[in-house]
Structures are given as C-alpha cells and as structure tokens.
Amino acid sequence: MSAALPTDDAVSERGAGLRGEWARWSTSLRVGLVLLVLIVAAGVFAPWLTPYDPLRQDYSSALQPPGAAHWFGTDSLGRDIFTRALFAIRTDLVIGFWTTYVPMLMGVLLGAWAGLQRGWFDTALMRVIDTALAFPFLVLIIVILAILGPGTHNIYIAVFLVGWTMYARLARAEMLVEAGKDYVLAARTLGYPARRILLRHALPNIINSSIVFSMSDFVLNILLVSGLSFLGLGVPAPTPEWGAMVAEGKDFMQQAWWISTLPGLMIVVTGVALALVGDGLTHRFGDRHVTGH
Amino acid sequence: MSPATEAPALLRVEDLEVAFRVPGGEVVASRGVSLEARAGETLGLVGESGSGKSVLCRAVLRLLPRPAASVRRGKILFDGTDLLGLPEPRMREIRGADIAMVFQNPMTSLSPVWPLGDQITEGLRLHRGLSRKAAREAGIALMQATGIPEPARRYDDYPWQWSGGMLQRAVIAMAMACSPRLLLADEPTTALDVTIQEQILALLSELQAAKGMALVLVSHDIGVVAETCDRIAVMYAGTVVETGPAAEVLANPRHPYTLGLMGSRPDMDGDDRRLRPIPGQPPDLARRSPGCPFADRCVFVSDECRTAQVALTACAPGHASACLFPERVQ
Amino acid sequence: MSGARSASSSAEDGVTPNAGMLLHVDRVRVRFPRPRSLVDVIARKPASAVEAVRDVTLAIRPGETVGLVGESGSGKTTLGRAILQLHPVAGGEIRYRGRRIHDADAAWQRQLRREVQMVFQDPYSSLNPRMTIAQTLAEVLRFHRIVPDAAVADEVRRLMALVGLPASLADRFPRGMSGGQRQRVGLARALAVRPSLLVLDEPVAALDVSIQAQILNLLDDLRHELGLAMLFVAHDLSVVRHVSDRVAVMYRGRIVEQGPRDAIFGRPAHPYTRTLLAAVPRVGSGKRARQAQAAVELATPTDGCAFAPRCPLAADVCRTGAVPERVPEPGHVAACHVVPSRVSSDSGVLPCATPS
Numbered sequence: 001m002s003a004a005l006p007t008d009d010a011v012s013e014r015g016a017g018l019r020g021e022w023a024r025w026s027t028s029l030r031v032g033l034v035l036l037v038l039i040v041a042a043g044v045f046a047p048w049l050t051p052y053d054p055l056r057q058d059y060s061s062a063l064q065p066p067g068a069a070h071w072f073g074t075d076s077l078g079r080d081i082f083t084r085a086l087f088a089i090r091t092d093l094v095i096g097f098w099t100t101y102v103p104m105l106m107g108v109l110l111g112a113w114a115g116l117q118r119g120w121f122d123t124a125l126m127r128v129i130d131t132a133l134a135f136p137f138l139v140l141i142i143v144i145l146a147i148l149g150p151g152t153h154n155i156y157i158a159v160f161l162v163g164w165t166m167y168a169r170l171a172r173a174e175m176l177v178e179a180g181k182d183y184v185l186a187a188r189t190l191g192y193p194a195r196r197i198l199l200r201h202a203l204p205n206i207i208n209s210s211i212v213f214s215m216s217d218f219v220l221n222i223l224l225v226s227g228l229s230f231l232g233l234g235v236p237a238p239t240p241e242w243g244a245m246v247a248e249g250k251d252f253m254q255q256a257w258w259i260s261t262l263p264g265l266m267i268v269v270t271g272v273a274l275a276l277v278g279d280g281l282t283h284r285f286g287d288r289h290v291t292g293h
Numbered sequence: 294m295s296p297a298t299e300a301p302a303l304l305r306v307e308d309l310e311v312a313f314r315v316p317g318g319e320v321v322a323s324r325g326v327s328l329e330a331r332a333g334e335t336l337g338l339v340g341e342s343g344s345g346k347s348v349l350c351r352a353v354l355r356l357l358p359r360p361a362a363s364v365r366r367g368k369i370l371f372d373g374t375d376l377l378g379l380p381e382p383r384m385r386e387i388r389g390a391d392i393a394m395v396f397q398n399p400m401t402s403l404s405p406v407w408p409l410g411d412q413i414t415e416g417l418r419l420h421r422g423l424s425r426k427a428a429r430e431a432g433i434a435l436m437q438a439t440g441i442p443e444p445a446r447r448y449d450d451y452p453w454q455w456s457g458g459m460l461q462r463a464v465i466a467m468a469m470a471c472s473p474r475l476l477l478a479d480e481p482t483t484a485l486d487v488t489i490q491e492q493i494l495a496l497l498s499e500l501q502a503a504k505g506m507a508l509v510l511v512s513h514d515i516g517v518v519a520e521t522c523d524r525i526a527v528m529y530a531g532t533v534v535e536t537g538p539a540a541e542v543l544a545n546p547r548h549p550y551t552l553g554l555m556g557s558r559p560d561m562d563g564d565d566r567r568l569r570p571i572p573g574q575p576p577d578l579a580r581r582s583p584g585c586p587f588a589d590r591c592v593f594v595s596d597e598c599r600t601a602q603v604a605l606t607a608c609a610p611g612h613a614s615a616c617l618f619p620e621r622v623q
Numbered sequence: 624m625s626g627a628r629s630a631s632s633s634a635e636d637g638v639t640p641n642a643g644m645l646l647h648v649d650r651v652r653v654r655f656p657r658p659r660s661l662v663d664v665i666a667r668k669p670a671s672a673v674e675a676v677r678d679v680t681l682a683i684r685p686g687e688t689v690g691l692v693g694e695s696g697s698g699k700t701t702l703g704r705a706i707l708q709l710h711p712v713a714g715g716e717i718r719y720r721g722r723r724i725h726d727a728d729a730a731w732q733r734q735l736r737r738e739v740q741m742v743f744q745d746p747y748s749s750l751n752p753r754m755t756i757a758q759t760l761a762e763v764l765r766f767h768r769i770v771p772d773a774a775v776a777d778e779v780r781r782l783m784a785l786v787g788l789p790a791s792l793a794d795r796f797p798r799g800m801s802g803g804q805r806q807r808v809g810l811a812r813a814l815a816v817r818p819s820l821l822v823l824d825e826p827v828a829a830l831d832v833s834i835q836a837q838i839l840n841l842l843d844d845l846r847h848e849l850g851l852a853m854l855f856v857a858h859d860l861s862v863v864r865h866v867s868d869r870v871a872v873m874y875r876g877r878i879v880e881q882g883p884r885d886a887i888f889g890r891p892a893h894p895y896t897r898t899l900l901a902a903v904p905r906v907g908s909g910k911r912a913r914q915a916q917a918a919v920e921l922a923t924p925t926d927g928c929a930f931a932p933r934c935p936l937a938a939d940v941c942r943t944g945a946v947p948e949r950v951p952e953p954g955h956v957a958a959c960h961v962v963p964s965r966v967s968s969d970s971g972v973l974p975c976a977t978p979s
Contacts, residue, residue, distance in 0.1 A: 182749035186812065189707045190763055191736035200762075204753045341831035440917040457695075459918050486694035486858065491902035495913035513832060516904030520911040540909050557836035559865035561888075561905055567843065568865070570836030574801060 029280020035273035043089030052080035054087040054240050063256045073258040075248060081259065084240035085266050091241045092222050092270070095152065099159040099221040100214050106160070107167025108203070108210050114168070115175025116198055125168065132165045141224065142233065150233045155225060166217070167210055174206035208285045215278030219271040226267060242267050302329035302370075303507045304353065304475055309367035311345075311352055311531075314360070320578045322348040324531045326367070327605065330475065330507040335498070337522030337539060338511040339554070343575050345531035346511045350477045354394055355384050371475070390420040393468035397480040399460035403452045409463050410436075410448035416470045435466040440496060458489035462496065469500060476501070479511045494521050515554060519543055524611075527551045530576040530586035533605060537612030547614035549591045552622050585617065593621040645720060645820055645852050646706065646739075648681040652714035653698070653705050675701040677876040678715070683820065688846065688853040690867030690884070692860060692899075697873040703822045703856045707741050719820075737767055740813035744825035746805035750797040756783070756808050757793040763815040782811040787841055803834035807841070814845070822854045827862060839865060860903050864888050872896050875929040882955030892949070892957040894934045928959070936961045 022030075042049065058078035066073040072081035114122040132140070144158035178184060179202065187197045226243020228234035230250075235241040242263045249259030311323040323345040330336040338346040351357050353369055355376065369376045371392065376384065396402045403412055413435055414428035423431060429448065436444035439462040452460055461481060468476060478497060482490035498521055501508045512518050518525055518539065525542055527535040527550065535548040546552045556569035573590040584599040585591070591598065598617055605613040616622065653676035659668070676698040683689050693699040704710050706717060708724065717724045724735055743749040751759060760779045764770055770778045780790055786807040797805055806826060813821055826842075827835040839862065845851060857863050863870060864884060871881040872893065880893040891897045919933055927942040928934070934941065941960050949962040 182743040182745050183751045185704075185709060186741070186743060186749060186809070187751075188709060189736070189741045190766070190812075190816070191733060192766065201751055201754075205751070341833065440915060442917050442919075456918075462918060487860070488694065488898055488902045490904075491913065492916055492918070494904075496915040498913065499915040514904065515832075516906055519906040520904045520908065523910065543906050554832060555906065557833045558906075559836075559839065559861040561861050561864060561900075561903055562907075568836040568840055570840060571833035574803070575831065575834075 024284060026280050026283045028276045029284060032273050032276025032278075032280055035269070036277060039089060039270055039273060040093065042086055043093060046083075046086040046089065049086060050080065050083040052083040054079065054084045055238050063252070065256070066258055066262075072262045073256065075245070075256075075259045076252060081245070081262055084245060085242070085263050088240040088242050088245065088263065088266070091235060091239055092225065092243075092267075095155070095225050095235070095241075096218045096222045098156055099163060099224070100218045102156075102160055103163030104167050104210060104214050104217070107164030108171040108207065110164065111168030111171035112175045112198055112203055112206065115172040116179050116202060117194060122172075125172075129165045129169055132162055133169070137162065138224065138227065141228070142231070145228070145233050150228075150236065152235055155228065155234065159221065159224070163217075163221075167213070170210055170213060171206060174209060175202060178202050178206050208281075212278050212281050212285070215274045215281070219274050222267060222270065301331075303332045303372060304330040304509070305368075305370040306349070306353070307368040307370065309349070309352060309369065310365045311348055311357065311362060312365050313362050315579070318579055321581060322362075322531050322578060323352065325604070326528075326531070326533055328526045328533055328536060330509050332474065332507050333501075333505045334524065335501060335508040335510055335522045337518035337525035338509060338528060339513070339515055339518050339525055340528035341513055341554075341575060343530065343578055344528040346528050347479055348531075349528075350394060350479050350509065350511060353477060354388055354392060355381075356394075386420070389416040389468075389473070390471040391473055392475045392477065393471070393473040394477040394479065395461075395464050395468050395481045398484050399457055399464050400452070400484075402464050403460060405452055408449045408451060409455070410450075413463060413467045413470060416467065420471050431470070432466075435470055436463070438500070439463070439466040439469070440492070441466070457485050458492065461485060461489075461493055465493070465496060465500070469504075472504060473506060475507045475509070477509045477511070480513070481510070482517065483512070483514075490517070497521070515543070515558060527554070531578060532586060532615065534587065534615045535613065536605065537609070541609070541612055545609075545612075547608045547612065547619035547622050548587075548616045549593050549622055550587050553590075553592075585615070593618060643684055644682045644718075645685045645687075646681075646683040646854070647718040647721075648679055648702070648706070648715070649718065650715035651679050651702070651705065651712055651717060652677055653701050653710050654713045674876055675710075676705065679873075679876075679878050680715075681871055681878065681881070683852050683854060685819065685852050686846075686850050687868050688855055688866055690863035690870040691854060691856045691873060692858065692863045692870060693873035694858055694899075696875060698876040699856045699858075699873050700824055702873070703741070703824050703854060706822055706854070707739065708735075733767075737769075737816040738818050739820045739822065740816055740818040742806075742809050742813050742821060742823045742826045744828055746802040746809065746829055749809045750805055752797055755794050755796055756788070759808065760811055760815055763812055767816050769816060778815075782815055785814065785845070786811045787837075801834075802830050803837060806830065806838055810838075810841070810845075814849070817849075818851070820852045820854070822856070824856045825858070826855075828857065828859065835862070842866065860888075860899065872899070877929060877958065879930065879959070880955075880957040882952075886952060886955040890951070890955075892951045892955065892962045893930075893959050894936050894961065895930045896957075898933070898935075 056079065060078065061070070061074050062076055062078040064070050064074040070080050070082065072085060074080055075084075110125060114125045140162050141158045144161060145154055148154040148157060184197060184202060187201050192201075222242070225234050225241065226246060229241055229243035230247040232247075235244055237244065245263035246260045249256065249261075249263075252259050306326055306328050309323050309326040310321065313320045313322055326345065326349060328336070338349065340346045348357070352364060353376065357364070364377055367377075371387070376387070379387075403409070410429065410432045414423070414432040417423045417428050417431055418425075433444045433448060436447065441447060441459060441462050455463070481497070482493050485493060494517065497508065497510070510518065510521060522539045524537065525539045526533050527542070527548065529550045535542060535546065535551050542551065543555070546555065550571070553569070553571035557571060559568060571590050572592070576586055582599070584601060585603045588594050588598045595618070601617060603615045603617060605615050607613045608619045652674065654672040654674050656670050656672040659670055679698075679702060681689070691699045691702065701710060705712055706724075712725065719735060719739060722731065754762075757779050760782055761775050764775050764778055765772065779793065783790055783793060788804060788807050788811065792800065792804065797808070800808070827838050830838065842853070843866070846853065853866070855863060855866050867884045869882065870884050870887040871878050872887065872895065873879065874895050880887060880891065880896045887896060888900065891900055927944060928937070928946045931937040931941040938960065946958045946960065949957050949959060949964040951957060951962055951965050
C-alpha cells in the first residue's frame with residue numbers, strides 16, 4: 001500500500017524541540033515517566049519525608065498496624081516500614097541501575113561487534129552466549145554467589161558476568177540486519193574503520209530495542225535482588241531493601257501482613273512505572289525498531 | 294480478438310473517492326476516478342507512485358485497509374451491481390471467482406508454508422466445492438495452461454523451490470482458477486527480469502484472449518502498457534488525467550502529464566538527447582489545492598489552471614483528457 | 624572474457640592492457656562459499672560455492688561510461704561491489720591505474736577510497752537515518768581531509784548545489800526526503816571525495832520515471848563537468864543505452880558481449896543480447912502479439928555456454944567445452960560459437976547454424 005500512503009515528504013515534521021517531543025509521547029510513556037520521577041524524588045528526599053530513622057529499633061512499638069503514627073506500620077524490631085520503604089528506594093534503584101546498564105553496555109558492544117565483523121569472534125561469542133542462556137539465570141547467580149559469598153558487590157559481579165548475554169544476542173541480531181543496509185556498505189566503501197562504523201553509524205540505529213528491553217530488565221533485576229534477599233543472599237541487614245523487607249515479614253504474615261505486603265506493593269508500583277515507560281518507548285520509537293524489521 | 298467496444302462495460306467505476314486517515318490528517322488517494330473496462334479488452338492504468346492506481350484495484354475488490362481507508366463517494370459497478378453496497382459474504386463469493394487479482398511480488402503473494410498446488414486450487418475448493426482429487430487434476434491443468442513445466446511432479450513443490458517467473462505463473466494460475474470475468478494485475482512484472490516479463494505479459498494476453506475476460510493491467514512502465522493494452526487511463530495524484538485507445542493516447546497525448554511521462558523515458562530507438570524530465574516533485578496527497586493537480590509541474594500552465602475545476606472531457610472520439618487546454622500539448 | 628584475449632595485441636578490442644586504462648578487471652572470479660553443516664565437514668564433502676562472477680575482463684578508460692547490463696543472477700552487482708572491495712576476489716586481478724587494488728599498503732588503500740566510489744540502489748537504506756545530510760557529508764570531508772575544517776560547511780553547501788539539492792535540506796534527516804532527493808545525497812556523498820571513477824549500482828531503478836530522468840540528466844551534467852568515468856550497472860536497457868559509451872552484457876557470471884554502445888544496441892551479435900533487446904517493451908509498435916511459452920528451468924551451468932539451454936541457436940558444440948570469443952567488428956566482442964568473426968582473432972570452428 002505504499003503507493004497510497006503519503007510519501008515521506010508529505011508528512012511534515014511535527015514540531016522540533018522539547019515541546020514537540022512531549023507531544024509525541026503516548027499516555028503510557030507520560031504516566032510512567034511521571035511515576036518514575038515521583039519514585040526517584042521520594043527516594044532522594046526520603047530523610048525529609050519522614051521523621052523516623054530507618055535503622056532505629058524500638059521494641060515498644062513493634063508490630064504496629066498501619067495508622068496515624070506509622071503509615072505503613074512497624075516491623076518486628078519496631079522500625080517504621082514507610083521510612084524503610086522510602087529509603088529502600090535508594091538501595092533498589094541504584095542496584096537496579098548498575099545491574100542493568102553495565103551489562104547492557106557490555107552486551108550491546110560485544111554483540112554488535114560480533115554482528116558486524118562476523119568470523120571467529122562471532123562464532124565464539126555465540127557459543128558462550130548459548131551456554132550461558134542454557135542455564136536459568138537465577139541458578140547461575142546463586143552458584144556464583146555461593147562461590148564469592150553474599151553481599152552487594154558480589155551481586156554486581158555475578159550479574160555482570162551473566163547479564164550481558166541477552167543484550168549481546170539482541171544487539172547482534174539487530175546488527176545482522178543493519179549491516180546489510182546500504183548506508184553501512186557506503187561507510188565501508190568510504191574507508192571508515194570498523195570501530196567507527198560500529199559506534200558512530202550502526203549503534204545509534206540498533207540501540208532502541210535494547211533500551212526498551214532494559215526497562216523490563218531493570219524490574220527483573222530488582223526482583224532478582226529481592227529474591228536473593230529472600231534467600232538470605234542479598235543485601236546485608238539492616239540496610240533497607242524491598243526484597244529483604246518482604247523476607248523479614250514472611251514469618252508474620254498472619255498477624256502483621258503489612259510487613260511483607262506494603263514493600264511488595266512498592267516493587268509492583270516501580271515495576272509498573274518501568275513497564276509503562278518501556279511500552280511508551282516502543283510506541284515512540286515506532287514498533288518497527290523494537291520488534292524487528 | 295478485437296476489443297468489443299460496443300459491449301457494455303463489465304467494470305464501471307464512477308466518481309470514486311477514497312481517503313486514508315493518517316497521523317496528522319488525511320490523504321485523499323483517489324478523487325473523482327471514473328473509468329470502464331470491457332470484456333475481451335485490456336485496460337492499462339499508468340501512473341507513478343501516489344497516482345492511486347493500486348488503491349483503485351484494491352477498492353474494486355474491497356481490500357482497502359480498514360478503518361484507515363474509507364470510500365467517501367462513488368460507485369463501483371460490476372456487471373451492473375454496485376460492489377460497494379454488497380454485504381461482505383457476497384463480496385467474498387465474488388473475490389477469486391468473478392474478479393481476481395495478481396500482485397506485484399510473487400515471493401510475497403504466496404504462502405511459504407503451503408505446497409503450491411494447494412494454493413492454486415484453494416479457490417476451486419472454496420468457490421466450486423471440488424474434492425481434493427478433482428482439484429488436483431484441475432490444478433495440474435491450470436499449471437499446464439500457465440506454462441509451468443512438469444506440473445504433475447511440481448504440484449507439491451514449495452514456493453522457495455521456484456524462481457520469480459515461475460512463481461508469478463503460479464499466481465496467475467491461482468487467479469485464473471475459477472475463470473474470473475475480470476482480472477486485475479497490479480504491476481505483475483515489475484519485480485521480474487525483462488525476458489521473464491515478456492513471457493508473463495504474453496501469457497496474460499493469451500489467457501485473456503482465450504477466456505474473453507476483461508484485464509486491467511497496472512504499470513508504471515509505459516512501454517509495457519503500449520505493447521499489451523487496448524485502452525489506457527493515465528493517472529496522476531489520485532485522478533484520471535487522460536483516457537483513450539492506447540495507440541491514440543501514446544501517439545497524440547492530450548495531457549501535459551502524459552506528454553511529460555513519455556518525454557522522461559530514455560528511448561530505445563531515439564537519438565541522443567537530454568531527457569525532458571517533469572520538473573518538480575510528486576504531489577503531496579495530504580494537501581489539496583484547488584484547480585488542476587498537475588499545475589505546479591506543468592510547462593503549459595496558465596492562471597486558470599490553478600483555480601478552475603478540471604474533469605475528463607472528450608477531445609476526440611473515445612479519447613478524453615482532464616486538461617483545460619489539451620490543444621497546447623505538443 | 625577468457626584468458627586468450629589478453630595476449631592479443633589488437634588496439635581496437637577495448638580490453639588491451641595499458642591503453643590508458645583507469646580500471647582493468649582482469650579475469651576476475653568472485654565466489655560465495657555455501658555454508659556447510661557439521662555433518663558435511665565430518666563427511667569431508669567438498670565445500671561448494673556459488674560462482675557469481677566467472678572470468679570477467681573489463682576495462683574502463685578515464686571519462687568513459689561503461690554500462691554493465693544483465694538480469695538477476697548475472698553477477699553485475701557482485702562485480703561492481705568487488706571493484707569497491709566489498710567482496711573478496713577469488714581469482715584474477717583488479718587494477719586501478721595499473722596497480723592492484725588489493726595491494727595491502729595503507730596509503731594506497733586510502734587513496735583508492737578517494738578515487739573510486741559507489742552510489743547505491745536503494746535510496747531508503749543508503750543513508751544513515753540518524754544523521755542529517757550535512758552531518759553525512761561533513762563526515763566524509765573531515766575523515767578524508769578533503770578540505771580544512773574551517774571550509775567544511777562551505778564545501779557541504781557546494782556539494783549540495785552540485786547535485787541540485789536546496790541548501791535548506793542540509794539539516795534535515797533522510798526521513799523527510801523523497802527517493803530522488805535521497806539519491807542526490809548518495810551522489811553527493813560519493814562525489815565528496817572527488818573520485819575519478821564512480822560505480823553506480825542501479826542508481827535509478829527505485830525511482831519514478833520522472834525523477835529518474837532528473838537524476839540521469841544530473842549524471843550527464845556531472846560527467847561533463849567533472850570528467851568522471853562511470854561504471855553504470857543496471858538491468859534497464861533503455862537507461863543503459865542512454866548513458867553509456869560502451870556496454871558489457873552479463874549472463875550468469877560471464878560477460879557474453881562487449882562493445883561500443885551503438886554496436887551492442889544496433890548490431891547485437893550474441894543471442895542473449897538479442898533476446899534481451901527483443902524483450903524490452905517499446906512504445907510505438909502498438910499492441911504486440913506474442914506467443915506464450917512454457918517456463919524454462921535453469922540448471923546450474925556446467926560445461927559449455929551458460930546460455931545454451933535457452934538459446935534458439937544452440938548447437939551441440941555449445942554445450943561442451945570453452946566458449947570462444949568472436950569479433951564481429953573492431954572493438955566488439957561476443958563469447959559465442961555461433962557468431963562469425965569478421966576481424967581475425969583465434970580460429971574457432973563455426974557450426975552450421977548461423978545467426979539471422
């Protein structure tokens with residue numbers, strides 16, 4: 001139907017700059033971003049948003065249900081859950097950020113290079129990726145943590161070792177398509193070195209799907225850390241972290257449901273915000289870029 | 294078989310207007326299109342991208358994408374019945390059986406996961422209720438008729454095993470299966486090599502003559518149209534700008550666009566000369582200005598052209614032009 | 624053309640070495656190996672390949688336009704790309720100004736990139752969608768240091784004017800531009816390095832006829848203004864006829880006929896060339912009655928002439944052994960058993976069939 005729809009030159013650019021950008025965003029993207037901004041702000045301004053200290057224990061107010069004094073109630077050690085949930089934003093978002101974007105950078109570069117150059121590097125990389133992806137992600141992380149020991153830094157190491165593989169596969173697939181396009185051939189005929197073609201020409205055009213994927217990866221990584229905390233392999237106590245808080249509340253589900261549930265709700269809200277942003281980005285970039293050509 | 298110019302038109306399009314909703318507004322892809330195709334005759338639709346020729350074919354078969362596209366005005370009369378008013382089940386009966394279509398790219402016109410024989414005979418089984426066995430025999434006969442060698446052996450082949458030219462023959466066989474009275478061929482040879490194109494065009498002409506059907510051949514290539522069509526309609530920016538007998542229109546064009554199209558082609562026999570391209574850019578269908586749609590690019594333009602209503606008017610028997618000043622066209 | 628040719632000393636055949644040639648393609652072969660499965664490797668099956676270009680010899684002189692014409696599978700695009708080193712060459716040599724283009728010297732390679740450039744077919748994928756026109760052109764200028772940094776902006780403007788693009792498009796992305804405009808940008812990009820030879824791979828095939836004509840006229844202007852030599856690869860015979868000084872016809876990886884434009888189009892010798900020319904639809908002859916024929920299945924060519932299965936003049940000798948080159952007139956060569964030589968060269972056995 002290309003003959004029927006207007007040619008590119010008929011559709012005028014609908015306003016440049018920030019104004020035009022905002023106008024092109026879908027509701028999902030706007031809501032998601034606003035939500036994310038609110039969450040981040042809550043984390044940044046946490047000390048000012050609550051009078052309590054997240055670490056201070058007060059046995060006299062232990063296991064209080066949500067009320068006027070404690071909006072989310074207190075846990076078994078008398079700590080205010082609302083405060084801890086807010087401070088946990090810092091922990092979880094920071095961990096989420098590093099465990100997502102460092103592997104993304106590594107994976108995209110490796111995968112794109114393999115897709116561009118092909119040859120032995122590509123074959124070797126693909127075998128490594130296939131092997132890594134043959135195992136369930138969580139199992140691999142646990143094995144690595146069992147060797148290295150628990151702790152935040154070790155979690156980072158474990159995820160860096162394994163998490164790049166999905167991005168590499170994604171970037172490589174996109175690059176295989178892109179490398180066949182004439183503008184990449186033109187860059188080669190002009191004598192541009194492969195490094196330049198990769199970074200300056202091809203990468204900007206294939207990065208979109210990885211960005212969208214990173215949104216869900218972010219959520220999954222938070223859940224990963226939460227899961228590890230649940231197993232006792234996560235962030236060490238008493239640092240507030242949503243997953244750890246959920247774990248602490250598991251023995252009190254009958255009498256103090258709020259200890260697990262409300263931090264769990266924070267995870268859900270953050271996850272929804274990220275998912276909305278990811279969905280919105282899909283539309284903003286045009287589905288073509290994200291779902292394959 | 295000479296064109297039956299006295300017979301009533303099998304297909305008659307009257308004042309058709311098709312619009313598409315797009316982000317940012319709408320695009321009128323066809324405007325005031327009127328033309329006729331007769332049994333036993335080949336009508337050529339010539340135009341470049343954006344001319345509306347493909348939209349017209351799809352509109353006839355009611356295959357336009359909904360809800361984006363809508364027919365805002367006009368009639369499409371097939372043997373006297375307005376296709377636009379028919380209920381969808383009735384239209385389905387007509388598609389493939391009375392009116393069939395051949396598309397441009399044979400690689401994508403066929404399903405890659407079905408054997409070719411099954412695809413060719415699907416219409417026969419659906420519209421004519423043939424059994425598998427009877428359909429297979431009919432399919433082999435169809436493949437024979439369209440020049441596919443060793444049809445019995447090839448009946449169960451898959452599309453990836455055949456070349457573009459053979460696939461297009463399969464597509465034609467599929468279209469001809471129920472002996473349609475009208476065949477719409479939308480750029481059927483554009484994706485094929487020139488020697489294969491010659492064969493496919495010959496096949497289409499032969500089938501048309503044998504079955505006495507009406508053939509509408511859409512092409513951007515004037516040479517193709519000149520060698521295969523009895524009458525032609527030249528389209529630009531969604532309207533028909535000139536119609537008439539092929540030989541007549543091409544020898545004495547009466548619209549500046551037709552003249553421009555011919556002047557832009559490098560000639561196989563002519564002498565070395567600069568080509569005379571049509572100045573400017575193809576039209577923006579999202580923006581509609583009054584007057585003749587070709588005014589911005591016309592070398593014979595005058596002020597009147599930008600304001601007056603233009604419509605097809607006869608300038609010679611059977612030959613009509615939408616130009617206000619057809620006598621200027623030299 | 625086969626190896627026997629290059630030993631000839633005739634100055635009129637157009638492929639003599641060192642006759643001031645810009646580009647000499649000498650008995651070049653390009654092949655694409657078929658991927659082998661693990662089973663094949665273990666079973667020690669020999670690797671097979673698709674021979675895309677077989678034994679092709681072609682020369683281009685400065686300022687000359689050579690049209691390379693053929694249908695799909697002829698190898699014309701592959702040959703064009705091999706000249707730009709986008710495909711490795713499996714046999715033979717390509718020489719530019721007498722020196723092998725595959726010479727690994729870094730300075731020579733850099734120089735080659737400035738002397739030989741390419742214009743691609745698809746206007747919709749030949750430009751980086753994330754770079755503006757000005758950025759694309761400026762990058763070429765800076766990378767190759769064509770002009771000093773301070774002069775880049777002016778040079779970009781000059782290039783755009785050279786190809787007929789309004790300066791207002793400089794900061795636009797390709798997304799908003801038409802096919803014809805994009806092709807002009809591709810042309811500007813290739814011309815930015817000031818090449819002596821331009822390889823054009825179907826540059827107008829994807830464009831509407833009216834835009835095609837604009838681009839062809841532009842190429843004509845540039846040829847005269849810049850003294851460019853061009854290798855114009857296309858399947859559209861009327862376009863090739865319009866632009867070329869000399870024409871080479873390819874079929875299934877080989878050049879079957881080669882010569883001056885008027886000779887090829889006016890007095891085609893090879894049966895394939897004649898078939899091709901006869902198939903081109905023309906205006907003016909009216910509705911043509913044609914015999915519908917069955918499709919011909921094409922097997923992989925083995926020995927003999929690749930065209931023999933389809934050739935109306937094929938004789939037994941055509942299916943076995945090497946195909947000789949015949950010279951029906953000076954400068955015009957056809958690889959066919961059936962064509963008589965009027966200019967003496969190698970002696971070939973003429974079969975009974977004669978061309979009409």
